[in-house]
Amino acid sequence: MLSCSSTLYTKFFLTNGAPWNAVCKKNMCAGNYASDGGHQEVVNIIVDHATKCEMLLSQAILNNDKKNIVPSVVDTKEETDVSAQKCTKDEYLSRSVRYEGDNLLDGDNDAVMMEWERPLMAEHAKIICQGKKRVLNVGFGMGIIDSILQTHEPTHHTIIEAHPDVYAKMKKDGWCDKPNVTVLFGRWQDVIGKVTANSLDGAFFDTYAENHTDLTEFHQHLPRILAPGGVYSFFNGLCPDNIFFHGVACQVIKLELESLDFEVEFAGCEIQVKDEAWEGVRRKYWHFDFYYIPICVLKSRGGEGEEEGQGAGKKQRIE
C-alpha cells in the first residue's frame, strides 16, 4: 500500500509474494490506494497481476477439490463484522425462506432478493430477450425477471429453481401451468443436463449463497445450451463492497467467458438504493451507485446465427 505510487516497488513486492488483495482497516487494498492517487500505471500492474492470480486459482479450484481452496478475491477479510462474513451458505437450501414486504429473506434475515433490483432485472431481461426468443433463467427468487421476461413474450421460457419454499410459491402463483414455461425444480448443477443443446437464445443466472466458482462452473455449460449468437447475462454482484476487487473480478469473468468463445462487454448504469430499503435486512449486499451489466454473446460458429437480430444483445449498450 505504501508503494502504490511506484511501479518499481509494486513490481518488486508482487513478484516477491506480496498478496495483491491484502486490505487495511479501512478495507482498502493497494489497488484502491493507487487508483485514488491517480497512479494508473501501478493500477494496471496490480490488475494484471491480480487477474492472473485469480484465473490460476479459479482453474485450480475447478480442477481440484473446490471445497478446500477459497477464491481470494472473494474472501480476503477476517470475519470481524457482518459485512465481512462469507455470502456462501452450504445449508441455504435446507432452511426456510420467507417473502416479507418487498423482499425475500432467509432464516438469518439476509436478503435473497430485494425489490430495488427491479430496474436492473428489467435491463437484464431486455438484453437476453429481444423479441420472441427462447430463454432460460436460473434462480426464481421473487420472480421479478421472470415476470418481466414474460412481457417480452418469449417463445419458450425455462426456469431453474432449487429452493422448496420458492418452488411452492411458483406453483401457487401458477408458474408451472403457464403454456410457454418449463420449471425445472432442483439445483442447476443437477438439472442443467435437461436443457437441450443449442436450445436457447438467451440465458440469465442469479442464484444465492453460491460463489465465484459456482458461476465459473455454470459458464462451462453455456456453449452447449446456447445457440450461436445467443446472449448471456448474470447478476453482477461480484465483490460488491470494494471497487478494485469488483473490477478485478469482472476482468477475470470476462477472460473466462472469452475463453469459452463469448464476446463480453459491461454496460454501466446508475442505480440508487435508498437506505430505507435495507431496513430489516441483516447485511447490505450492495454498496455502489452504479452497476455493470454483463452482455455476453456466444460467437457464431461457421457463420451460423449472423442474421439480423441474432446476438442483438451486444448492441444494447446502456450509457
Ligand SMILES: C[S@@+](CC[C@H](N)C(=O)[O-])C[C@H]1O[C@@H](n2cnc3c(N)ncnc32)[C@H](O)[C@@H]1O
Ligand atoms: C437472487 S434470487 C433470484 C432473483 C431473481 N433474479 C428475481 O428477479 O427475482 C436467487 C434464487 O436462486 C435460487 N438458488 C440458489 N441456489 C440455486 C441453485 N444451485 N440452483 C437453482 N436455484 C438456486 C434461490 O433459491 C433463489 O430463489
